[in-house]
Amino acid sequence: MLDDLDRRLLRQLQADPTLTAADLAERSGVSALRATRRLARLEEQGILKGRRARIDxxxxxxxxxxxxxxxxxxxxxxxxxxxxxxxxxxxxxxxxxxxxxxxxxxxxxxxxxxxxxxxxxxxxxxxxxxxxxxxxxxxxxxxxxxxxxxx
CATH class of the missing domain: 3.30.70.920 (Lrp/AsnC effector binding domain/regulation of amino acid metabolism (RAM) domain)
Structure with a gap:
């Protein structure tokens, strides 16, 4: 299941998928290394399926x-x-x-x-x-x- 940090990272990523890991970490209140590891885990679990462009x-x-x-x-x-x-x-x-x-x-x-x-x-x-x-x-x-x- 998702914990509070996972949810914070995902909320920030939903709001702006162009954020770097460092920016996500700063906005979520954790180190860049910890954010990067969490994002990698979310990808491995199939929860995060990458970032994509939304074209109008x-x-x-x-x-x-x-x-x-x-x-x-x-x-x-x-x-x-x-x-x-x-x-x-x-x-x-x-x-x-x-x-x-x-x-x-x-x-x-x-x-x-x-x-x-x-x-x-x-x-x-x-x-x-x-x-x-x-x-x-x-x-x-x-x-x-x-x-x-x-x-």
Whole structure:
């Protein structure tokens, strides 16, 4: 389990993933060596999975976001795997989630504009294998997008 120092380090890292080990140590009230060892242990335990850049895709000209919910035909044994493999090949698919229940898979798709989305939809999305049902939900606004945990 996490102790107080682990939580302090993780809170600081969530707030600013660009902090060096020395900065994390200073903000957490420990030595740089101790902070470095703790971070290494958290990585070994699979709790800390590295640092990454969060890129605002709207700043790069992607103005359309659509959540697509799929129910798959399950007559073939490999239907699910074939669908996921094909969906991974579409660069504009930025997230893939699987579910238990009526909906099997959700794809989160971004596009530059509606014309780009329509082209993706006709040429790539509808060509995905084993689709039984498809529901599209256009994103109007994202009210919360925070991956931080309450540590």
């Amino acid at each position: 895709w709207t700043a790069l000209g992607y103005a359309v976001a659509v959540s697509l919910r799929f129910t798959l035909e399950k007559a073939q044994a490999n239907a699910f795997d074939a669908f996921i493999a094909a969906a991974r090949e579409i660069p504009e698919v930025v997230e893939i989630q699987t579910f238990l229940g009526r909906v099997d898979v959700r794809l989160y798709v971004i596009a530059r504009d509606m014309a780009h989305y329509q082209q993706l939809y006709r040429d790539r999305i509808l060509a995905l294998p084993h689709i039984a049902e498809l529901e599209a939900l256009m994103t109007v606004a994202t009210l919360k997008n925070d991956e931080s945990l309450p540590l």
